[in-house]
Amino acid sequence: MDGMIRHGLWIFGAAALALGGAVVVRAQTSERSVWSGVYTAEQAERGKVAYAENCAACHGDTLAGIDVAPALVGGGFLNNWNNTSAGDLFSRIKTTMPLSAPGSLSGRTVADIEAYVFQANAFPAGTLPLPPSQPMAAGIKIVPKPAG
Known part of the structure; x- marks a missing residue:
């Protein structure tokens, strides 16, 4: 179970990092x-x-x-x-x-x-x-x- 929790946290962390990176890229490239x-x-x-x-x-x-x-x-x-x-x-x-x-x-x-x-x-x-x-x-x- 401990390995499963770590795996779930890793997936959650990777998803959050990917989403956060996309937001940063969007903010940097958006032109007003x-x-x-x-x-x-x-x-x-x-x-x-x-x-x-x-x-x-x-x-x-x-x-x-x-x-x-x-x-x-x-x-x-x-x-x-x-x-x-x-x-x-x-x-x-x-x-x-x-x-x-x-x-x-x-x-x-x-x-x-x-x-x-x-x-x-x-x-x-x-x-x-x-x-x-x-x-x-x-x-x-x-x-x-x-x-x-």
């Missing part, structure tokens, strides 16, 4: 888009303040772009970032902005600014904030609004 609520409204409000302090001088108060600084809203933004990820945008902001002090913004500030950009593009807010690091945001795709 900016249309699935990837930032919070509070985060976007913080981002609006940070944008005014760090970005508006070049990209404009309305995010429409000025001179060579590209638009961060509308068709121009979507054309530039279509089928990339929130992680790609995070990395660009984090490493190259602001132009006067590249790399000076914290991860949280970058995520907040990115949330504000998403809000300005009418991507819906959700219940969880946009993550403050490139790898964590890499699975969030920037894509046009789905049809329907």
Whole structure:
């Protein structure tokens, strides 16, 4: 009987491990888009303040772009970032902005600014904030609004 119990526990453990592994693989490979609520409204409000302090001088108060600084809203933004990820945008902001002090913004500030950009593009807010690091945001795709 002792061997039978061990065998049953082994089978149960193997099944739990297999199921758990499948869940982890699914979580790692599932992609979300900016249309699935990837930032919070509070985060976007913080981002609006940070944008005014760090970005508006070049990209404009309305995010429409000025001179060579590209638009961060509308068709121009979507054309530039279509089928990339929130992680790609995070990395660009984090490493190259602001132009006067590249790399000076914290991860949280970058995520907040990115949330504000998403809000300005009418991507819906959700219940969880946009993550403050490139790898964590890499699975969030920037894509046009789905049809329907």
